[in-house]
Amino acid sequence: MLRQPVKLLRLTIAALAAGTLFRCQTQWIDRPGLAAALFGGTAYAAEAPVSQGLAAARQLNQAFVEIAGRVTPTVVSISSSRTSHSRNRQPGQTLVSMGSGVIVSPDGFILTNNHVIAEAEDIQVVLLDGRTYEASVVGTDYTTDVAVLKARNLEPRANLPVIRFGDSDSSRIGAWVMAIGNPMELGISVTAGIISAESRKIDILSDNPLNRQNNVDLSIESFIQTDAVINPGNSGGALVNLDGELIGINTAIASRTGLYQGYGFAIPINLARRVMEDLIQYGRVIRPVLGVVIKSLDPVGARALGLENPQGVLIEDFTPQSGSPAEKGGLQRMDVILSVEGRPVMYSHQLQETIAKYHPGDIVEVTVFRSGRKLKRPVKLGSKEISAEREVKIADKPLPQTGTLGMQLRNLTETDIRELGLEKQQGVLVEKVTEGGVALKAGLLNGDVILAVNRKPVNNVEEISSLLDDVSPGTAVLLMVTRSGTTHFIGLELP
Numbered sequence: 001m002l003r004q005p006v007k008l009l010r011l012t013i014a015a016l017a018a019g020t021l022f023r024c025q026t027q028w029i030d031r032p033g034l035a036a037a038l039f040g041g042t043a044y045a046a047e048a049p050v051s052q053g054l055a056a057a058r059q060l061n062q063a064f065v066e067i068a069g070r071v072t073p074t075v076v077s078i079s080s081s082r083t084s085h086s087r088n089r090q091p092g093q094t095l096v097s098m099g100s101g102v103i104v105s106p107d108g109f110i111l112t113n114n115h116v117i118a119e120a121e122d123i124q125v126v127l128l129d130g131r132t133y134e135a136s137v138v139g140t141d142y143t144t145d146v147a148v149l150k151a152r153n154l155e156p157r158a159n160l161p162v163i164r165f166g167d168s169d170s171s172r173i174g175a176w177v178m179a180i181g182n183p184m185e186l187g188i189s190v191t192a193g194i195i196s197a198e199s200r201k202i203d204i205l206s207d208n209p210l211n212r213q214n215n216v217d218l219s220i221e222s223f224i225q226t227d228a229v230i231n232p233g234n235s236g237g238a239l240v241n242l243d244g245e246l247i248g249i250n251t252a253i254a255s256r257t258g259l260y261q262g263y264g265f266a267i268p269i270n271l272a273r274r275v276m277e278d279l280i281q282y283g284r285v286i287r288p289v290l291g292v293v294i295k296s297l298d299p300v301g302a303r304a305l306g307l308e309n310p311q312g313v314l315i316e317d318f319t320p321q322s323g324s325p326a327e328k329g330g331l332q333r334m335d336v337i338l339s340v341e342g343r344p345v346m347y348s349h350q351l352q353e354t355i356a357k358y359h360p361g362d363i364v365e366v367t368v369f370r371s372g373r374k375l376k377r378p379v380k381l382g383s384k385e386i387s388a389e390r391e392v393k394i395a396d397k398p399l400p401q402t403g404t405l406g407m408q409l410r411n412l413t414e415t416d417i418r419e420l421g422l423e424k425q426q427g428v429l430v431e432k433v434t435e436g437g438v439a440l441k442a443g444l445l446n447g448d449v450i451l452a453v454n455r456k457p458v459n460n461v462e463e464i465s466s467l468l469d470d471v472s473p474g475t476a477v478l479l480m481v482t483r484s485g486t487t488h489f490i491g492l493e494l495p
Contacts, residue, residue, distance in 0.1 A: 060176075067178055067244040068190045073128045074163040075238050076101045077182035078112060078135075078149075080120035100181035100237030101125060101149060102246060104276070106159050108133070108151030111276050112236030113251055113267075114140045117147055119434065125151055127160070128188050139279030143211050143218045143386055144267065144356075145251055146275040147236075163238060166245025168224065168268035169343070171195055179228040179250055179264065181237025193228030199350045200225045202265060204252055209445055210435060218287075218386055222353035223265035224248045230264030239266040248272075270357050288360045288381035290331075291324025293317040296347045297336065305336060306372050311344075312336040313351045315368075326366075329379030335368040342367075355381065405492070406437015407444060411460050420449060420482075427451045427482065428464050442492045445483065452480035468494070 078099045099116030103109070110125060117123055123135040133151040140147040151160070171177075172195065179191045205211055205219035226239065230253050239248035248266030278285045293316045302310040315335045318324035331337075337345060341364050345351040358364060360383030367376050408431045412422070416429055427449040433440040450458060454477050458464045471477055471494055479490045 063242055064178065064190075064192060067240060067242065068180075070244050071163060071178070071180055071238060071240055072188050072190065073161040074103045075180045075182075075188055076103060076110060076125040076127055077188065078110075078116055078236060079124045079126070080117045080122065082119050082121045098182060098185050098233045099235045100233065100250070102163050102236070102238045102249070103127075103160050104162060104165075106162055108135075108154055108158070108160055109138070109280060110135065110149040110151060111249060111272060112147050112149060113249065114142045114145045114147040116236045117149065118142075123149060125149065131158075139283045139285075141275050141279065141285045141386060142208070143205065143285075144220050144271060144275050145205060146249070146267065146272050146279070148276050148279045163240075163246045164244060165269060165273060166241055166243065166247040168247045168270045171198070171224065171241065171247050171268075173198060176242050177226055177228055177247070178240050179226065179230050179234060179237065179266075180240065181230075181234035181250055183229075183231035183233040185233060191229035193226050195224060196227050196263065197225035199223075199347065199353070200265060201347070201349045202252065202254065208435065209440060210433060220271065220349065220352045220356055222268065222271070222349050223251065224268055226264050226266065227262060228264060229260050231260050234264070268353065271353055274357050274359075285386040286360060287384050287386045288355055288358045288362060289384045290326045290351075290355055290366075290379060291319050291382050292326045292331070293319055294337070294348045294351060305334070305369070307336065307369060311346055312338045312369060313345055313348050325379055325382040329366070330377040331366065331368060331379065332370065335370050337366060337368050338374065339367040340364050405439045405494070406434035407439035408432040409450075409461050409464065412449070420447075422449065422482070426457060426459055428458055428461055438492065438495055443488075443490050444479075444481070444492075447483070448488075449482045450479050451482055454478055455480070 078101050079096060080099070081094050081096045083094055097116070097120075099112060101110040101112035101116070104111050117137060117140070120137070123137070124132060125135050126132045133153060135149040135151050138148040138150050154160070175195050177193060177195055179193070180188065183189055200223045201221045202223065203221065205221050206217050208219065211217060211219035224239065224247070226248075228239070230250050234250045235252070237250045238246050239250055241247050247269050249269065249272045250264060250266045252265040253260055254263045254265070275285055294313045295316060297305070297307070297310040297312060297314055299310045301314065302308075305314070313336065315326065315331060315333055315337065317333060318327045337351060339345060340351070340354045343354060345354055355364075358381055360381055363378050363380050365376055366379050367374060369375075409428050410431050412427060412429050416422075430439070430444055430446060430448040430450065432446055433444050450464060452458060453464055453467045456467060458467065468477070473494050476491050476493045479492055481488045481490055
Protein backbone atom coordinates (compact mmCIF):
# COMPACT_ATOMS: atom_id res chain seq x y z
CA MET A 1 0.00 0.00 0.00
CA LEU A 2 1.23 3.46 -0.91
CA ARG A 3 2.32 5.28 2.21
CA GLN A 4 4.65 7.94 0.88
CA PRO A 5 3.22 11.44 0.78
CA VAL A 6 2.54 12.95 -2.62
CA LYS A 7 5.43 15.21 -3.54
CA LEU A 8 4.88 18.94 -3.54
CA LEU A 9 3.84 20.05 -7.05
CA ARG A 10 3.94 23.72 -8.07
CA LEU A 11 2.09 24.99 -11.11
CA THR A 12 2.58 28.53 -12.41
CA ILE A 13 -0.33 30.00 -14.40
CA ALA A 14 -0.38 33.22 -16.49
CA ALA A 15 -3.80 34.72 -17.07
CA LEU A 16 -4.68 37.76 -19.14
CA ALA A 17 -7.71 39.49 -17.72
CA ALA A 18 -8.94 43.05 -17.86
CA GLY A 19 -5.75 44.06 -19.64
CA THR A 20 -3.42 42.95 -16.77
CA LEU A 21 -1.11 39.95 -16.64
CA PHE A 22 -1.40 38.11 -13.36
CA ARG A 23 0.73 35.27 -11.95
CA CYS A 24 -0.44 32.82 -9.38
CA GLN A 25 0.82 29.61 -7.83
CA THR A 26 -1.29 26.57 -6.98
CA GLN A 27 0.23 23.72 -4.96
CA TRP A 28 -0.76 20.28 -3.76
CA ILE A 29 -0.60 19.98 0.04
CA ASP A 30 0.58 16.78 1.76
CA ARG A 31 -2.55 15.74 3.65
CA PRO A 32 -4.16 12.46 4.70
CA GLY A 33 -7.00 11.32 2.45
CA LEU A 34 -5.71 12.19 -1.02
CA ALA A 35 -3.69 9.02 -1.59
CA ALA A 36 -6.44 6.94 -0.03
CA ALA A 37 -8.99 8.44 -2.36
CA LEU A 38 -6.79 7.86 -5.41
CA PHE A 39 -4.94 4.69 -4.58
CA GLY A 40 -6.75 3.20 -1.62
CA GLY A 41 -4.00 4.24 0.78
CA THR A 42 -3.43 7.13 3.12
CA ALA A 43 -5.95 9.92 2.59
CA TYR A 44 -4.75 13.22 1.13
CA ALA A 45 -6.70 16.41 0.19
CA ALA A 46 -6.07 19.27 -2.30
CA GLU A 47 -6.58 23.00 -1.89
CA ALA A 48 -7.39 24.96 -5.08
CA PRO A 49 -7.58 28.62 -4.15
CA VAL A 50 -9.06 30.98 -6.78
CA SER A 51 -6.23 32.89 -8.42
CA GLN A 52 -6.16 36.64 -8.80
CA GLY A 53 -6.19 36.25 -12.58
CA LEU A 54 -9.30 34.07 -12.53
CA ALA A 55 -11.04 36.44 -10.13
CA ALA A 56 -10.26 39.36 -12.40
CA ALA A 57 -11.52 37.43 -15.42
CA ARG A 58 -14.76 36.68 -13.62
CA GLN A 59 -15.16 40.34 -12.73
CA LEU A 60 -14.65 41.32 -16.38
CA ASN A 61 -17.13 38.65 -17.44
CA GLN A 62 -19.69 40.01 -14.99
CA ALA A 63 -19.11 43.54 -16.30
CA PHE A 64 -19.88 42.39 -19.86
CA VAL A 65 -23.04 40.63 -18.65
CA GLU A 66 -24.25 43.69 -16.75
CA ILE A 67 -23.52 46.07 -19.62
CA ALA A 68 -25.31 43.84 -22.12
CA GLY A 69 -28.34 43.62 -19.86
CA ARG A 70 -28.46 47.38 -19.39
CA VAL A 71 -27.74 48.51 -22.96
CA THR A 72 -29.47 45.99 -25.25
CA PRO A 73 -32.98 47.29 -24.41
CA THR A 74 -31.93 50.74 -25.69
CA VAL A 75 -30.88 49.45 -29.15
CA VAL A 76 -33.52 48.92 -31.83
CA SER A 77 -33.72 47.02 -35.10
CA ILE A 78 -34.67 49.27 -38.03
CA SER A 79 -36.45 48.10 -41.16
CA SER A 80 -36.82 50.61 -44.00
CA SER A 81 -38.53 50.05 -47.33
CA ARG A 82 -39.01 51.83 -50.61
CA THR A 83 -40.56 50.99 -53.95
CA SER A 84 -38.31 50.69 -56.98
CA HIS A 85 -39.46 52.00 -60.37
CA SER A 86 -39.09 50.41 -63.78
CA ARG A 87 -37.81 52.21 -66.85
CA ASN A 88 -41.35 53.17 -67.85
CA ARG A 89 -41.81 54.80 -64.43
CA GLN A 90 -44.17 52.13 -63.19
CA PRO A 91 -43.86 50.98 -59.55
CA GLY A 92 -41.81 47.83 -59.20
CA GLN A 93 -40.75 45.66 -56.28
CA THR A 94 -40.46 46.78 -52.67
CA LEU A 95 -36.86 47.01 -51.47
CA VAL A 96 -36.22 46.43 -47.76
CA SER A 97 -33.03 47.22 -45.86
CA MET A 98 -32.14 46.48 -42.25
CA GLY A 99 -30.09 48.36 -39.70
CA SER A 100 -29.92 49.45 -36.10
CA GLY A 101 -30.52 52.52 -33.98
CA VAL A 102 -30.12 53.81 -30.44
CA ILE A 103 -32.92 55.29 -28.31
CA VAL A 104 -31.77 58.65 -26.93
CA SER A 105 -34.98 59.95 -25.28
CA PRO A 106 -37.97 58.38 -23.47
CA ASP A 107 -40.36 59.96 -26.00
CA GLY A 108 -38.83 58.09 -28.92
CA PHE A 109 -35.97 59.98 -30.57
CA ILE A 110 -33.60 57.46 -32.17
CA LEU A 111 -30.04 58.05 -33.39
CA THR A 112 -28.85 56.05 -36.42
CA ASN A 113 -26.93 56.28 -39.71
CA ASN A 114 -28.18 58.23 -42.69
CA HIS A 115 -27.42 55.31 -45.02
CA VAL A 116 -29.69 53.03 -42.96
CA ILE A 117 -32.81 55.03 -43.88
CA ALA A 118 -31.75 56.84 -47.07
CA GLU A 119 -34.64 57.14 -49.57
CA ALA A 120 -36.92 55.18 -47.21
CA GLU A 121 -40.65 55.54 -47.69
CA ASP A 122 -41.63 53.50 -44.64
CA ILE A 123 -39.57 52.94 -41.48
CA GLN A 124 -40.28 50.52 -38.64
CA VAL A 125 -38.36 50.12 -35.39
CA VAL A 126 -38.47 47.05 -33.15
CA LEU A 127 -37.35 47.04 -29.51
CA LEU A 128 -35.72 44.13 -27.72
CA ASP A 129 -39.00 43.38 -25.92
CA GLY A 130 -40.86 43.13 -29.22
CA ARG A 131 -42.63 46.49 -29.17
CA THR A 132 -42.87 47.79 -32.73
CA TYR A 133 -43.43 51.36 -33.93
CA GLU A 134 -43.58 53.26 -37.17
CA ALA A 135 -40.96 56.01 -37.32
CA SER A 136 -40.53 59.27 -39.20
CA VAL A 137 -37.33 61.03 -40.23
CA VAL A 138 -36.54 64.09 -38.10
CA GLY A 139 -33.46 64.99 -40.11
CA THR A 140 -30.36 63.61 -41.80
CA ASP A 141 -26.81 64.77 -42.43
CA TYR A 142 -25.02 62.82 -45.14
CA THR A 143 -21.73 64.68 -44.54
CA THR A 144 -21.37 62.76 -41.25
CA ASP A 145 -23.78 59.88 -42.06
CA VAL A 146 -25.98 60.74 -39.06
CA ALA A 147 -29.78 60.58 -38.98
CA VAL A 148 -32.44 61.06 -36.30
CA LEU A 149 -35.79 59.24 -36.26
CA LYS A 150 -38.89 59.68 -34.09
CA ALA A 151 -41.01 56.69 -33.06
CA ARG A 152 -44.70 57.44 -33.64
CA ASN A 153 -47.89 56.48 -31.82
CA LEU A 154 -46.24 55.53 -28.55
CA GLU A 155 -48.47 54.17 -25.82
CA PRO A 156 -49.27 56.53 -22.93
CA ARG A 157 -46.36 56.47 -20.52
CA ALA A 158 -44.35 54.26 -22.85
CA ASN A 159 -41.17 55.63 -21.25
CA LEU A 160 -38.76 53.98 -23.64
CA PRO A 161 -35.38 52.82 -22.26
CA VAL A 162 -32.65 55.36 -22.97
CA ILE A 163 -28.93 54.87 -23.47
CA ARG A 164 -26.44 56.93 -21.48
CA PHE A 165 -24.03 59.15 -23.40
CA GLY A 166 -20.29 58.86 -22.84
CA ASP A 167 -17.38 61.06 -23.89
CA SER A 168 -15.65 59.78 -27.02
CA ASP A 169 -12.81 62.27 -26.50
CA SER A 170 -11.89 60.36 -23.33
CA SER A 171 -11.73 56.99 -25.09
CA ARG A 172 -8.29 55.49 -25.55
CA ILE A 173 -6.72 52.94 -27.88
CA GLY A 174 -6.73 49.55 -26.19
CA ALA A 175 -9.90 50.16 -24.16
CA TRP A 176 -12.57 47.45 -24.07
CA VAL A 177 -15.76 48.18 -26.03
CA MET A 178 -18.96 46.34 -26.96
CA ALA A 179 -20.83 46.62 -30.26
CA ILE A 180 -24.59 46.13 -30.11
CA GLY A 181 -26.96 45.97 -33.05
CA ASN A 182 -28.97 43.81 -35.45
CA PRO A 183 -26.39 42.06 -37.67
CA MET A 184 -27.61 40.14 -40.69
CA GLU A 185 -31.22 40.28 -39.43
CA LEU A 186 -30.38 37.96 -36.52
CA GLY A 187 -31.84 40.30 -33.92
CA ILE A 188 -30.10 42.38 -31.26
CA SER A 189 -26.64 40.89 -30.69
CA VAL A 190 -23.57 41.79 -28.65
CA THR A 191 -19.87 41.49 -29.53
CA ALA A 192 -16.80 42.69 -27.68
CA GLY A 193 -13.33 43.95 -28.58
CA ILE A 194 -11.04 46.90 -28.10
CA ILE A 195 -10.51 50.30 -29.65
CA SER A 196 -7.72 49.62 -32.13
CA ALA A 197 -7.30 53.13 -33.58
CA GLU A 198 -8.78 56.63 -33.46
CA SER A 199 -9.37 59.44 -35.97
CA ARG A 200 -9.44 56.96 -38.83
CA LYS A 201 -10.27 58.20 -42.35
CA ILE A 202 -11.48 55.53 -44.78
CA ASP A 203 -12.90 57.67 -47.62
CA ILE A 204 -16.45 56.30 -47.65
CA LEU A 205 -17.97 59.77 -47.24
CA SER A 206 -15.42 62.04 -48.89
CA ASP A 207 -15.66 60.07 -52.14
CA ASN A 208 -19.41 60.64 -52.30
CA PRO A 209 -20.28 63.47 -54.74
CA LEU A 210 -23.32 64.26 -52.59
CA ASN A 211 -20.92 65.68 -50.02
CA ARG A 212 -19.53 68.29 -52.37
CA GLN A 213 -21.03 71.76 -52.45
CA ASN A 214 -19.48 74.18 -54.93
CA ASN A 215 -16.58 71.74 -55.35
CA VAL A 216 -15.81 71.80 -51.60
CA ASP A 217 -15.81 68.50 -49.70
CA LEU A 218 -17.93 68.97 -46.56
CA SER A 219 -17.77 65.40 -45.25
CA ILE A 220 -16.20 64.55 -41.90
CA GLU A 221 -14.49 61.18 -41.45
CA SER A 222 -12.69 60.63 -38.16
CA PHE A 223 -13.86 57.19 -37.06
CA ILE A 224 -13.19 55.12 -33.97
CA GLN A 225 -11.73 51.81 -35.21
CA THR A 226 -12.56 48.63 -33.30
CA ASP A 227 -12.03 44.90 -33.65
CA ALA A 228 -15.43 44.18 -32.05
CA VAL A 229 -17.32 42.21 -34.69
CA ILE A 230 -19.51 44.45 -36.88
CA ASN A 231 -21.49 43.06 -39.81
CA PRO A 232 -24.16 44.36 -42.22
CA GLY A 233 -27.15 45.36 -40.12
CA ASN A 234 -24.99 46.70 -37.27
CA SER A 235 -24.99 50.14 -38.90
CA GLY A 236 -26.58 52.71 -36.60
CA GLY A 237 -26.06 50.54 -33.53
CA ALA A 238 -24.20 51.29 -30.32
CA LEU A 239 -20.51 51.14 -29.47
CA VAL A 240 -20.27 51.35 -25.67
CA ASN A 241 -17.49 51.39 -23.09
CA LEU A 242 -17.20 49.30 -19.93
CA ASP A 243 -19.40 51.80 -18.11
CA GLY A 244 -22.19 51.03 -20.56
CA GLU A 245 -21.92 54.53 -22.05
CA LEU A 246 -22.44 55.26 -25.74
CA ILE A 247 -19.15 56.38 -27.31
CA GLY A 248 -19.84 55.69 -30.99
CA ILE A 249 -22.40 54.87 -33.69
CA ASN A 250 -21.31 51.78 -35.64
CA THR A 251 -21.13 52.73 -39.31
CA ALA A 252 -18.81 50.72 -41.56
CA ILE A 253 -16.50 47.73 -41.89
CA ALA A 254 -13.25 47.19 -43.77
CA SER A 255 -13.94 44.12 -45.86
CA ARG A 256 -13.27 42.50 -49.23
CA THR A 257 -16.26 40.21 -48.84
CA GLY A 258 -18.92 42.50 -47.37
CA LEU A 259 -18.70 40.68 -44.03
CA TYR A 260 -16.53 41.15 -40.96
CA GLN A 261 -12.80 40.76 -41.63
CA GLY A 262 -11.23 42.33 -38.56
CA TYR A 263 -12.13 46.02 -38.26
CA GLY A 264 -15.22 48.12 -37.86
CA PHE A 265 -15.66 51.87 -37.69
CA ALA A 266 -17.90 54.06 -35.54
CA ILE A 267 -18.73 57.77 -35.58
CA PRO A 268 -17.45 59.32 -32.31
CA ILE A 269 -20.49 60.11 -30.18
CA ASN A 270 -19.33 63.65 -29.42
CA LEU A 271 -19.65 64.43 -33.13
CA ALA A 272 -22.82 62.40 -33.69
CA ARG A 273 -24.49 63.98 -30.65
CA ARG A 274 -23.66 67.49 -31.84
CA VAL A 275 -25.23 66.75 -35.24
CA MET A 276 -28.21 65.08 -33.56
CA GLU A 277 -28.93 68.13 -31.42
CA ASP A 278 -29.02 70.36 -34.50
CA LEU A 279 -31.29 68.00 -36.40
CA ILE A 280 -33.75 67.80 -33.49
CA GLN A 281 -33.72 71.55 -32.84
CA TYR A 282 -33.50 72.96 -36.37
CA GLY A 283 -34.14 70.07 -38.75
CA ARG A 284 -30.78 70.80 -40.36
CA VAL A 285 -27.12 71.06 -39.39
CA ILE A 286 -25.54 74.44 -38.69
CA ARG A 287 -21.87 73.66 -38.55
CA PRO A 288 -19.28 75.82 -36.78
CA VAL A 289 -16.41 76.78 -39.08
CA LEU A 290 -12.94 78.30 -38.86
CA GLY A 291 -13.23 79.48 -42.44
CA VAL A 292 -9.96 77.99 -43.70
CA VAL A 293 -8.74 75.96 -46.66
CA ILE A 294 -6.44 73.32 -45.18
CA LYS A 295 -4.33 70.26 -45.91
CA SER A 296 -2.35 67.74 -43.89
CA LEU A 297 1.42 68.16 -43.92
CA ASP A 298 3.79 65.68 -45.51
CA PRO A 299 7.45 65.35 -44.38
CA VAL A 300 8.76 67.59 -47.18
CA GLY A 301 6.25 70.36 -46.47
CA ALA A 302 6.93 70.14 -42.74
CA ARG A 303 10.67 70.58 -43.26
CA ALA A 304 10.11 73.49 -45.61
CA LEU A 305 8.08 75.21 -42.87
CA GLY A 306 10.71 74.54 -40.21
CA LEU A 307 8.97 71.67 -38.42
CA GLU A 308 10.97 68.59 -37.43
CA ASN A 309 8.01 66.25 -37.88
CA PRO A 310 4.92 66.34 -40.16
CA GLN A 311 2.51 67.43 -37.46
CA GLY A 312 -0.43 69.79 -37.71
CA VAL A 313 -2.59 71.18 -40.50
CA LEU A 314 -1.46 73.87 -42.93
CA ILE A 315 -3.69 76.89 -43.64
CA GLU A 316 -3.53 77.43 -47.41
CA ASP A 317 -6.25 80.06 -47.72
CA PHE A 318 -9.34 81.53 -46.06
CA THR A 319 -12.98 81.10 -46.98
CA PRO A 320 -14.26 83.62 -47.66
CA GLN A 321 -10.91 84.97 -48.77
CA SER A 322 -11.45 88.13 -46.76
CA GLY A 323 -12.96 88.37 -43.29
CA SER A 324 -13.15 84.68 -42.37
CA PRO A 325 -13.39 83.78 -38.65
CA ALA A 326 -9.80 82.48 -38.66
CA GLU A 327 -8.45 85.63 -40.29
CA LYS A 328 -10.35 87.82 -37.85
CA GLY A 329 -8.86 85.78 -35.01
CA GLY A 330 -5.32 86.54 -36.13
CA LEU A 331 -4.45 83.40 -38.07
CA GLN A 332 -2.48 83.74 -41.29
CA ARG A 333 -1.89 81.82 -44.47
CA MET A 334 0.96 79.29 -44.05
CA ASP A 335 0.24 78.97 -40.32
CA VAL A 336 0.29 75.36 -39.14
CA ILE A 337 -2.53 74.53 -36.71
CA LEU A 338 -1.10 72.29 -33.98
CA SER A 339 -4.01 72.11 -31.52
CA VAL A 340 -7.47 73.41 -30.65
CA GLU A 341 -8.23 74.01 -26.98
CA GLY A 342 -5.11 71.99 -26.16
CA ARG A 343 -6.24 68.95 -28.18
CA PRO A 344 -3.54 68.09 -30.75
CA VAL A 345 -4.52 67.82 -34.41
CA MET A 346 -2.42 65.81 -36.83
CA TYR A 347 -4.60 65.63 -39.93
CA SER A 348 -7.10 67.83 -41.73
CA HIS A 349 -10.02 65.45 -41.06
CA GLN A 350 -9.14 65.45 -37.37
CA LEU A 351 -9.31 69.26 -37.31
CA GLN A 352 -12.71 69.12 -39.06
CA GLU A 353 -14.06 66.72 -36.43
CA THR A 354 -12.65 68.79 -33.57
CA ILE A 355 -14.24 72.04 -34.78
CA ALA A 356 -17.55 70.37 -35.67
CA LYS A 357 -18.13 69.43 -32.02
CA TYR A 358 -18.39 73.09 -31.01
CA HIS A 359 -21.19 75.59 -31.70
CA PRO A 360 -21.21 78.66 -33.95
CA GLY A 361 -20.13 81.64 -31.88
CA ASP A 362 -17.92 79.60 -29.52
CA ILE A 363 -14.45 81.03 -28.94
CA VAL A 364 -11.69 78.42 -29.19
CA GLU A 365 -7.99 78.76 -28.51
CA VAL A 366 -5.99 77.73 -31.59
CA THR A 367 -2.27 77.01 -31.30
CA VAL A 368 -0.29 77.56 -34.49
CA PHE A 369 3.29 77.28 -35.65
CA ARG A 370 4.50 80.38 -37.49
CA SER A 371 8.05 81.26 -38.53
CA GLY A 372 9.63 79.03 -35.92
CA ARG A 373 7.36 80.06 -33.03
CA LYS A 374 4.24 78.66 -31.38
CA LEU A 375 1.43 81.19 -31.01
CA LYS A 376 -2.00 81.00 -29.41
CA ARG A 377 -4.94 82.87 -30.89
CA PRO A 378 -8.62 83.01 -29.79
CA VAL A 379 -10.96 82.46 -32.74
CA LYS A 380 -14.72 83.00 -32.70
CA LEU A 381 -16.24 80.28 -34.86
CA GLY A 382 -18.50 81.19 -37.74
CA SER A 383 -21.39 79.11 -39.09
CA LYS A 384 -22.36 77.29 -42.26
CA GLU A 385 -25.58 75.48 -43.02
CA ILE A 386 -24.78 71.98 -44.14
CA SER A 387 -26.95 69.23 -45.57
CA ALA A 388 -30.20 68.25 -43.92
CA GLU A 389 -33.45 66.52 -44.64
CA ARG A 390 -35.12 69.77 -45.61
CA GLU A 391 -38.53 68.63 -46.81
CA VAL A 392 -37.74 70.23 -50.16
CA LYS A 393 -40.83 70.92 -52.25
CA ILE A 394 -39.97 70.35 -55.85
CA ALA A 395 -43.27 71.83 -57.00
CA ASP A 396 -46.90 72.01 -56.01
CA LYS A 397 -47.40 68.58 -57.63
CA PRO A 398 -45.01 65.61 -57.79
CA LEU A 399 -42.51 65.56 -60.63
CA PRO A 400 -41.98 61.87 -61.41
CA GLN A 401 -39.43 62.68 -64.11
CA THR A 402 -37.02 64.46 -61.77
CA GLY A 403 -37.67 61.90 -59.06
CA THR A 404 -36.87 59.07 -61.47
CA LEU A 405 -33.75 60.90 -62.58
CA GLY A 406 -32.60 60.96 -58.97
CA MET A 407 -32.55 64.70 -58.33
CA GLN A 408 -34.55 67.24 -56.36
CA LEU A 409 -35.00 70.71 -57.80
CA ARG A 410 -36.23 74.04 -56.48
CA ASN A 411 -36.58 77.59 -57.68
CA LEU A 412 -33.75 80.03 -57.02
CA THR A 413 -34.04 82.55 -54.20
CA GLU A 414 -32.38 85.95 -53.92
CA THR A 415 -29.97 84.42 -51.41
CA ASP A 416 -29.05 81.67 -53.89
CA ILE A 417 -28.41 84.22 -56.63
CA ARG A 418 -26.13 86.25 -54.36
CA GLU A 419 -24.23 83.28 -52.88
CA LEU A 420 -23.77 81.51 -56.22
CA GLY A 421 -22.63 84.70 -57.94
CA LEU A 422 -25.34 84.57 -60.61
CA GLU A 423 -26.00 87.67 -62.69
CA LYS A 424 -29.76 87.24 -62.81
CA GLN A 425 -32.57 84.96 -61.72
CA GLN A 426 -32.35 82.34 -64.40
CA GLY A 427 -32.27 78.61 -63.95
CA VAL A 428 -33.29 75.95 -61.45
CA LEU A 429 -31.20 74.83 -58.47
CA VAL A 430 -30.24 71.16 -58.11
CA GLU A 431 -30.96 70.82 -54.41
CA LYS A 432 -29.99 67.17 -54.08
CA VAL A 433 -28.88 64.32 -56.31
CA THR A 434 -29.49 60.73 -55.24
CA GLU A 435 -26.64 58.26 -54.95
CA GLY A 436 -26.79 55.80 -57.82
CA GLY A 437 -29.31 57.92 -59.72
CA VAL A 438 -29.21 58.87 -63.38
CA ALA A 439 -28.45 62.53 -62.63
CA LEU A 440 -25.41 61.76 -60.47
CA LYS A 441 -24.04 59.24 -62.98
CA ALA A 442 -24.38 61.86 -65.70
CA GLY A 443 -22.29 64.31 -63.69
CA LEU A 444 -24.82 66.59 -61.95
CA LEU A 445 -23.88 67.70 -58.43
CA ASN A 446 -25.61 69.35 -55.51
CA GLY A 447 -25.61 73.11 -56.03
CA ASP A 448 -25.57 72.99 -59.83
CA VAL A 449 -27.91 75.44 -61.58
CA ILE A 450 -29.64 74.16 -64.72
CA LEU A 451 -29.92 77.07 -67.16
CA ALA A 452 -31.41 75.32 -70.20
CA VAL A 453 -32.79 72.02 -71.47
CA ASN A 454 -32.03 71.27 -75.12
CA ARG A 455 -31.00 74.93 -75.53
CA LYS A 456 -34.34 76.19 -74.21
CA PRO A 457 -33.85 78.48 -71.15
CA VAL A 458 -35.63 77.51 -67.92
CA ASN A 459 -36.50 79.90 -65.10
CA ASN A 460 -38.44 77.71 -62.68
CA VAL A 461 -39.27 74.12 -61.79
CA GLU A 462 -42.55 74.15 -63.74
CA GLU A 463 -40.76 75.01 -66.98
CA ILE A 464 -38.17 72.24 -66.68
CA SER A 465 -40.94 69.78 -65.76
CA SER A 466 -42.92 70.74 -68.86
CA LEU A 467 -39.89 70.29 -71.12
CA LEU A 468 -39.07 66.87 -69.68
CA ASP A 469 -42.69 65.75 -69.98
CA ASP A 470 -42.41 66.19 -73.76
CA VAL A 471 -39.38 63.88 -74.00
CA SER A 472 -39.86 60.16 -74.55
CA PRO A 473 -38.08 57.58 -72.35
CA GLY A 474 -34.70 56.62 -73.74
CA THR A 475 -34.19 60.03 -75.35
CA ALA A 476 -31.05 62.02 -74.50
CA VAL A 477 -31.39 65.65 -73.47
CA LEU A 478 -28.66 68.28 -73.20
CA LEU A 479 -28.54 70.31 -70.00
CA MET A 480 -26.73 73.62 -69.81
CA VAL A 481 -25.40 73.92 -66.24
CA THR A 482 -23.43 76.53 -64.33
CA ARG A 483 -21.17 75.39 -61.49
CA SER A 484 -18.88 77.68 -59.50
CA GLY A 485 -19.01 80.28 -62.26
CA THR A 486 -18.19 77.80 -65.05
CA THR A 487 -20.61 76.59 -67.71
CA HIS A 488 -20.91 72.85 -68.36
CA PHE A 489 -22.99 70.83 -70.82
CA ILE A 490 -24.27 67.48 -69.55
CA GLY A 491 -26.02 64.82 -71.58
CA LEU A 492 -28.81 62.97 -69.77
CA GLU A 493 -30.78 59.96 -70.98
CA LEU A 494 -34.31 59.77 -69.59
CA PRO A 495 -35.13 56.34 -68.15
